[in-house]
Amino acid sequence: MAVTASMVKELREKTSAGMMDCKKALVETNGDMEKAVELLREKGLAKAAKKAGRIAAEGIVASYIHGGRIGVLVEVNSETDFVAKNEEFQTFARDVAMQVAASSPQYVRREDIPNEIIEKEKEILRHQALNEGKPEKIVDKMVEGRIEKYFKEVCLLEQPFIKNPDISIQDLLNEKIAKIGENLNIRRFSRFEVGEGLEKKEENFAEEVAKQIGDK
Numbered sequence: 001m002a003v004t005a006s007m008v009k010e011l012r013e014k015t016s017a018g019m020m021d022c023k024k025a026l027v028e029t030n031g032d033m034e035k036a037v038e039l040l041r042e043k044g045l046a047k048a049a050k051k052a053g054r055i056a057a058e059g060i061v062a063s064y065i066h067g068g069r070i071g072v073l074v075e076v077n078s079e080t081d082f083v084a085k086n087e088e089f090q091t092f093a094r095d096v097a098m099q100v101a102a103s104s105p106q107y108v109r110r111e112d113i114p115n116e117i118i119e120k121e122k123e124i125l126r127h128q129a130l131n132e133g134k135p136e137k138i139v140d141k142m143v144e145g146r147i148e149k150y151f152k153e154v155c156l157l158e159q160p161f162i163k164n165p166d167i168s169i170q171d172l173l174n175e176k177i178a179k180i181g182e183n184l185n186i187r188r189f190s191r192f193e194v195g196e197g198l199e200k201k202e203e204n205f206a207e208e209v210a211k212q213i214g215d216k
Helices: 005-015 019-028 033-042 045-051 087-103 115-131 136-154 169-180 205-215
Strands: 058-066 070-078 164-168 185-193
Touching: 005 019, 005 033, 019 033, 058 087, 058 205, 070 087, 087 169, 087 185, 087 205, 115 136, 164 169
Parallel strands: none
Antiparallel strands: 058 070, 070 185
C-alpha cells in the first residue's frame, strides 16, 4: 500500500512523532494506521516526541580517549541535574562519545548541515550518476537516494549505533528518553585526532576504535 502525505500527517497528529519516523512506521506496517501507532509507541518515539519541546539545559560533557590518539568531547543535555547524575544517562553519553570516535560524524543532525553544502553534494552525486551512464529521467531519484546515504554517514543521529548496528543513534536516544522519562538532547561534539590535517602515514584510527568496541 502506498503511503501518502495525508497518512503521515494523520499519524503525526496522533503520536507527535517526527515526519520521517511516521513515514517509516507506515511503510513497515503497510499503511496500517493502528499498527503504525503501536510501532512508534514500542520504539518510544511517541513518548520521546511529546517530551521534545521541554527544555533540557542540564546534563554533562562526556569524554572518550582512544589510545591517546583520538579524543572526543560531547555535550548531552537532560532536563534535571538529578538525571545528569544518573548512571544510565552517563553511560549513554559515553556511548555517544565512543560513537563519535569510531564513526567520525561531521554534524549532530541533518538540519545542522548548511544548505550550500547539501546542494554541492547533490551536484557531485548528479554528475556521478550521469557519468555512470544513467538515464536523465532517473538521475534525480538516484540523487535523492544517495543523499540519504550521505546523511547517514555524516550525521551522528542517523548513523548505525556501533554497539548495535540494527538501530540508529536517534533510535537509541529515543529509547533513553522513554526509559528515563525526560527530554534528552545531544547538543554538540568535538573530535580530535593526532596529526589530523598533517601529512602522515595512512592509519585508520576510527576503524580501529570501531573494531575494539565491537570486540567487547
